[in-house]
Amino acid sequence: MRNCLVIDLDRCTGCDSCVAACKHENNVSLGIYWNRVNVVGPSGEWPRIEGYWLPTQCQQCENAACEAACPTGATYRDEKYGLILIDKEKCIGCQSCIEACPFGARTYNEELNIVEKCTCCVQRLDAGEKPACVHNCCTGARLFGDLDDPESDVAKAIAAAGEENIHWLPDAYGASPRTCYILHASTATWKELA
Amino acid sequence: MSAQWPQLLYSLLVCFGSGTLAFLGISEVTASAHRSRKAVAIAAALLLLLGGVALVVSRGDINAVISMMNGATRGNFKSLAIVGTILSLFVAIAYTIVIFRADSYADEDEDADTGTAGKILGIIALIFGIALPVLMGLADAPVRVPWTKWAAPLAYLGNALAMGGTLAVSIIALGKSEIREFSRYSLLALVAVALQTAFFAIFAGNAGFAFDALTFWGGVVVIGCVIPLVCMAMAPKIRTLVFVATIGTVIGGICIRLLMQALAAGNPGLNLIFAATQHASLVG
Amino acid sequence: MALNTNVTRRSFVKMAALAGAAAAIGTQMTGSLIEAPAAYADEAEEVKVVKTSCHGCIQMCPALATIKNGVVVKLEGDPAAPESRGSFCIKGLNELHTMYSPRHILHPLKRVGERGGTDFEVISWDEAIELAATQIKDAIDKYGNYAFFSSVGGGGSFSFIEAMTINMAFGSPTVFEPGCAQCYLPRWSLSKLFYGGDDQSIADNAVQEIFKVEDNKTEVVVLWAAQPSVSETAESGRGMAELKAMGAKTIVVDPNFSPDAAKADVWLSVRPGTDTGLCLSWYRYIFENKLYDEQFTKYWTNLPFLIDPDTKLPVKAQELFPDFKQSTPANTPAYVCFDLKTGAVAPFEYSAPENSAVDPEIFWEGEFNGKTYKTAGQIYKDEAEPWTLEHAEEVCWVPADLNEEAIKLYTSLNGGIANGVALDMTESASQIPLGLMGLDSIMGRINKPGVTMTQKGMASIPVSRPITKHNGFGGMFSDMYGCGAVVGMSDEENEERAKQLAETRPQALYNQILYDRLGMKNHKGLYAWCHSHIPTVREAIATGEPYKPRVWFDMSGNKLAMLGNAKSWYDVFPEVDFIIAQYPMLTSFQIEAADLVFPCREWLEEPMVNMTQLGTQWLQNECTHIGETVSHGIPGAQVIAKVQEMYGGSIPNGLEMAPGVSAYMGQPNEAAVKKSVANTLGAPDWETLQANIEAFVPRIPEGYWQYNQHEVIVDDGLPAGFATESRKIEVYCQILIKCACTGYPFCYPMPQEPCEDYSPICKFIEPCESPVNDEANGEGGQYPFVLTSGRLPYFHHGTMRHAAFSRELYPIPDVKINPKAAAELGIEHGEWIKVISRRGEISGRAYLTEGVAPGVVWMERFWNPECFDESVPKENRTAGWRECNVNVLTKNTAPFNEVYGSYTNRGFTVRIEKGEKPANVWVEPKEFAPFLPTLQNEPVTPDVF
Structure with missing residues (x-):
């Protein structure tokens, strides 16, 4: 079971609905973000340019450095969905996980002295719903599901896109992020971020 | 990012204590420097205790520290370092008790016999004294700077032994009763400082010298290595230089940790959420 | 209409009257004057999910609201919606920050102290209505009916029909909306004049075909100055994403690399305000390479008609051939063409193409009876002639190769053009829609699957010769007041109709109102929405000429953020005796101008029927209700009723539908609002609807998708054709010539004074302030940049600036500037x-x-509502419209668009200098904490009226 978000960059128009949906659903404080939408480009020179948006959040890594780094066991892989989650009760705000995360997906909440990140809205999963960002996404760009289940939204989208159009964030530390991005060269060329 | 001082002091004091503990172990195992052992044991215990206090201060809550040990079973280095600190503190205290008791049974001018318990504790002290800085190095090594995974433990170990060694020599020097021991131990400490210098050099080589110049050249190289080396080399002639060497290695220890923090902060990985907050394009 | 006086209402008034004292914003303003109704007090936790619709923009996506003990705690898209499919944009999501915002006005407020201050006093609804009515009546008594004026627009609490009828109810011609001529009116109105059909706007739901879920035939869409992914993110933006995913190509014409441009196959980054030039280059290329649909152009457009060089009108067959007897009815004139069959000028009668006696030449110029004529097609061709791809590149900054690629893509695939609001905001506001609709017309892309210009629903299936009534939405005022000629009827039929209606309708009064409306002599196109010309209204307020508007009833939005050249308006506020501003939120306008504020319901509180989505209709539900807010139409109705009461019946010279029944189109109480909503959705009453929402929502119409209506043979034996004078698509928009002369078909039977001719085709106009004109005027280089503006997904017009979760993401405007230009100025990102x-x-x-x-x-x-936040010391507070508001820069002076009087909101010149952060403006996320919702604990309250 490898649940995660898969994001279709051919569709994403950077509207930030996912950010607000997440913040309302999870009651995230001002200045803290469990997900954000990055701008990549435009590259080239006016008027011959291209660009895309890169929504980011916890990548649900196979080898989650955050989990290894957490001294209290607050960061853990849950049994029900196989997701990396944070037990707020156990988190002591030491920020070891923030230091470990290769993608900057975690934020320290000073008020609560805990670290927060995307939970794929487990409370919604429990209710049989999709994560808020997926449900409300204005372009149908965000998908959630089990990569191992060929019938899941994510597996189908990946299969339809074809291998050459699937991309991952650069995995410099062998974290093996599950989240992948669909982008066809006809929309824009995938940029390897360093 | 500004320096995380409580966290740094925890790491420094614990390693300082560990190095001292290691030298305590050496003295017990080699049955030397009997008369300074009590003071060395107290120093190790105090340093480890202070380190523990710094840890609690850095977390602001004793319960947080307790829960930080949860990861020990999973092999989390931060957890192991805390467990190691506590165990080392126990060892130091236990040894202190043993040596005080032995002392009370011994005659005035006779070296106290710590017996089997002392021997076992001495061996443990040596092992812990070496292992704990290694663990601390692993705990402090920034995950996103992979080479620090082996270079940091080495640097911490070298530094711990240098700090502990020079402190032990300083205590011997203060005791004024073990002149012969002083020369033996200053040689040992010199070796520790030399080891530290070598490990720091390896560390610096990997870092590509991409450091804050004052902290590195001034703090780590000159004050942390060169001065202690010179001092320890000249210590047999000018005893008081061992105090300078001790202070030097401590400053070196502080500076290498500042560099470690800078390395962590300077390699945020793809901090994508932060990048988006800056309202700029990732690629122009 | 009697004032509704039920017991509940009275008890409110009593309690409200007890409060009284002057109050500062944010404190007493939100303090409840109403005791918590027992309903929710001791009840166990109740959570329900209710079907509703968003009203964060005009597309109104279906939504689901989670309501916990009367408090809306969650909003999300309704997955059952056919186009938005559960998508919900940031504007909709952040309604939770609006509904419960500390800025949500809950009670009527009366100003304390000078305008510009932030002190208001909470008063009762009775007092508020009485105060408004007294001010209006006194002004009418003292200065006449024209002293009253109304306005609307700015997003939120949309009150268009109310604003355009309340002035008439008080017998005044004056009403305006900052959108209107600058937003949609030109494109909407011209489509009616052009072919009597739906226009090319996606945002306004005219274009639906391209978003069809099943059997979608769209292969290419040209988004010309439109950005559906931004302006209508969850509905049309989702639609575009699905369309692209199906493989359709897009071409985007936009000076800005918008999200839609980023997804486009070709992006044409046109110089702001020069779209007409680019459009003409498309005509030239299409004409030259014969890419147009020749058969369709010959028989379904008026381009083959010979045009009289003197009148600029198409020549009727009888004019050149006195003996010609047309076989078609009088409402279907015969024109003249050059017949290729006979090689001669010949009458061209309306018929099905296959039954035509002639083979008309589209492009012809020649002599007949000693006079030189051109066909309308030839006139267009001549106009387009200079616009080679290279010339377009030079003028419009669009590289020739990209332009050619775009034209080829557009002409080779099935689809159409969708136009956007930017086009309404320049002097060329009428010329450009004519050009864009003309392109789709000559390509034959009308009423066909996959195109943008289609007519929907069973009502679009013609049974007789199609006609268009032009006054008001759907021509409703043409019938109600008996004014306005019906296009598609013969002159005789229209005369007869007008004569008959004069007997039963207040035709003379209404016609006089039309005649006297400010700015109408020159910009008669404004008649379509019964609006005044904004700069002329401002001038009248300033000078009193020809009459002075004195009492202002604004029905929504922040006028200072919305009106062009806001400062010029601010300067005339002192000339206005009394200003009423109804709105759910406190804005710069309330601070700077309002003497009296009526609290309106936020969309979560107000029952309504949504804009439709692919024809389906959805309920905007009353999910909760706090304070004493009312549905947007109610204050107007209540004030009118009070004034009527003061007069003891009718308002002198007020327009009425029947004695004592004012022309105002807004319900007097919530019960009426709810009944109307229920009925629209097919439910007998509100209670039945609420008891079983799923049974009535959505309301799905039969036969929504219809095609080729113009080919249907109707009762006169002819193909239906189009609802124009010629029964064809008037690519050469001949009715505009008549309109300039007399105001036809709007100002009828009593005509308006003539003005200069309006251009019946697309024509290039160099923007008044532009690098070219600045250079020519000796001001070259002083204002070296052309500024254009556009929307972002966070805001709709002036809305949502108080939404903390939007503002932390987009705290202040990013001014997009090219790195090369910035480098020259030494400006960094x-x-x-x-x-x-x-x-x-x-x-x-x-x-x-x-x-x-x-x-x-x-x-x-x-605009920046934080500038008058309580946390800012009183003496430092500003109204937040001067700091970052583009409308401080915009130009509201001549030249205007000839037909609609549109002024220049985009495409004028500016210069850039280094600057610094304005004092009261917030930038850091945490600064927005005072905007976080605070009203969740307000008791849920029953209807006020």
Whole structure:
């Protein structure tokens, strides 16, 4: 079971609905973000340019450095969905996980002295719903599901896109992020971020 | 990012204590420097205790520290370092008790016999004294700077032994009763400082010298290595230089940790959420 | 209509009257005057999910609201919606920050102290209505009916029909809306004049075909100055994403590299305001390469008609051939063409193409009876002739190869053009829709699967000769007041109709109102929405000529953020005796202008029927209700009723539908609002609807998708054709010639004074302030950038600036500037800069991007409600409209668009300098904490009226 978000960059128009949906659903404080939408480009020179948006959040890594780094066991892989989650009760705000995360997906909440990140809205999963960002996404760009289940939204989208159009964030530390991005060269060329 | 001082002091004091503990172990195992052992044991215990206090201060809550040990079973280095600190503190205290008791049974001018318990504790002290800085190095090594995974433990170990060694020599020097021991131990400490210098050099080589110049050249190289080396080399002639060497290695220890923090902060990985907050394009 | 006086209402009034004392904003204003109704007090936790619709923009996506003990705690898209499919944009999501915002006005407020201050006193609804009515009646008694004026627009609490009828109810011609001529009216109105059909706007739901879920035939869409992914993110933006995913191609014409441009197959980054030039280059290329649909153009457009060089009108067959007897009815004139069969000029009767006696030449110029005629097609061709791809590149900054690629894509695939609001905001506001609709017309892309210009629903299936009534939405005022000629009827039929209606309708009074409306002599197109010409209204307020508007009833939005050249309006506020401003939120306008504020319901509180989505209709539900807010139409009705009561019946010279029944189109109480909503959705009453929402929502119409209506043979034996005078698509918009002369078909039977001719085709006009004209006027280089603006997904018009979760993401306007241009000015990314036009200066942050041309800057409109936050010391507070508001820069002076009087909101010149952050403006996320919702604990209250 490898649940995660898969994001279709051919569709994403950077509207930030996912950010607000997440913040309302999870009651995230001002200045803290469990997900954000990055701008990549435009590259080239006016008027011959291209660009895309890169929504980011916890990548649900196979080898989650955050989990290894957490001294209290607050960061853990849950049994029900196989997701990396944070037990707020156990988190002591030491920020070891923030230091470990290769993608900057975690934020320290000073008020609560805990670290927060995307939970794929487990409370919604429990209710049989999709994560808020997926449900409300204005372009149908965000998908959630089990990569191992060929019938899941994510597996189908990946299969339809074809291998050459699937991309991952650069995995410099062998974290093996599950989240992948669909982008066809006809929309824009995938940029390897360093 | 500004320096995380409580966290740094925890790491420094614990390693300082560990190095001292290691030298305590050496003295017990080699049955030397009997008369300074009590003071060395107290120093190790105090340093480890202070380190523990710094840890609690850095977390602001004793319960947080307790829960930080949860990861020990999973092999989390931060957890192991805390467990190691506590165990080392126990060892130091236990040894202190043993040596005080032995002392009370011994005659005035006779070296106290710590017996089997002392021997076992001495061996443990040596092992812990070496292992704990290694663990601390692993705990402090920034995950996103992979080479620090082996270079940091080495640097911490070298530094711990240098700090502990020079402190032990300083205590011997203060005791004024073990002149012969002083020369033996200053040689040992010199070796520790030399080891530290070598490990720091390896560390610096990997870092590509991409450091804050004052902290590195001034703090780590000159004050942390060169001065202690010179001092320890000249210590047999000018005893008081061992105090300078001790202070030097401590400053070196502080500076290498500042560099470690800078390395962590300077390699945020793809901090994508932060990048988006800056309202700029990732690629122009 | 009697004032509703039920017991509940009275008890409110009593309690409200007890409060009284002067109050500062944010404190007493939100303090409840109403005791918590027992209903929710001791009840166990109740959570329900209710079907509703968003009203964060005009597309109104279906939504689901989770309501916990009467408090809305969650909003999300309704997955059952056919186009938005559960998508929900940031505007909709952040309604939770609006509904429960500390800025949500809950009670009627009366100003304390000078305008511009932030002190208001909470008063009762009775007092408020009485005060408004007294002010209006006194002004009418003292200065006449024309002293009253109304306005609307700015997003939120949309009250269009109410604003355009309340003035008439008080017998005044004056009403305006900052959108209107600058937003949609030109495109909407011209489509009616052009072919009597739906226009090319996606945002306004005219274009639906391209979003069809099943059997979608669209292969290409040209988004010309439109950005559905931004302006209508969850509905049309989702629609575009699905369309692209199906493989359709898009071409985007936009000076800004918008999200839609980023997804486009070809992006044409046109110089702001020069779209007509680019459009003409498409005509030239299509004509030259014979890419148009020749058969369709010959028989279904008026381009083959010979045009009289003197009148500019198409020549009727009888004019050149006195003996010609047309076989078609009088409502279907015969014109003249050059017949290729006979090689001679010949009468061209209306018929099905296959039954035509002639083979008309589209492009012809020649003599007949000693006079030189051109066909309308030839006139167009001549107009387009200079516009080679190279010339377009030089003038419009669009590289010839990209332009050619776009034209080829557009002409080779099935689809159509969708136009956008930017086109309404320049002097060319009428010329450009004519050009764009004309392109789809000559391509034969009308009423066909996959195109943008289609007519929907069973009502679009013709049974007789199609007609168009032009006054008001759907021509409703043509029938109600008996004014306005019906296009598609013969002159005789229209005369007869007018004569008959004069007997039963207040035709003379209404016609006089039309005649006297400010700015109408020159800009008669404004008649379509019964609106006044805004700069002329401002001038009248300032000078009293020809009459002075004195009492102002504004029905929504922040006028200071919305009106062009806001400062010029601010300057005339002292000339207005009394200003009423109804709105759910406190804005710059309430602070600077309002003497009295009526609290309106936020969309979560107000029952309504949504805009439709692919024809389906959805309920905007009353999910909760706090304070004493009312549905947007109610205050107007209540005030009118009070004035009527004061007069003891009818308002003298007020327009009425029947004695004592005012022309105002807004319900007097919530019960009436609810009944009307229920009935629209097919439910007998509100209670039945609420008891079983799923049974009535959505309401799905039969036969929504219809095609080729113009080919249907109708009762006169002819194909239906189009609802124009010629029964064809008037690509050469001949009715505009008549309109300029007399106001036909709007100002009828009593005509308006003539003005200069309106151009019946697309024509290039160099923007008044432009690098070219600035150079010619000896001001070259002083204002070296062309500024254009546009929307962002966070805001709709002036809305949502108080939404903390939007503002933390987009705290202040990014001014997009090309890196090369910025380098020359030494400006770096993220640096505060000043943007300065001939009208004023504002601040923003430089956003360096290749997404704009080196000579262009782009920004969002903006205003800053934090500037008058309680946390700002009183003496430092500002009303928040001067700091970052593009409308401080915009130009509201001549030249205007000839037909609609549109002024220049986009495509004028500015200069850029280094600047600094304005004092009261918030930037850091945590600064927005005072905007976080505070009203969740307000008791849920019953209806006020």
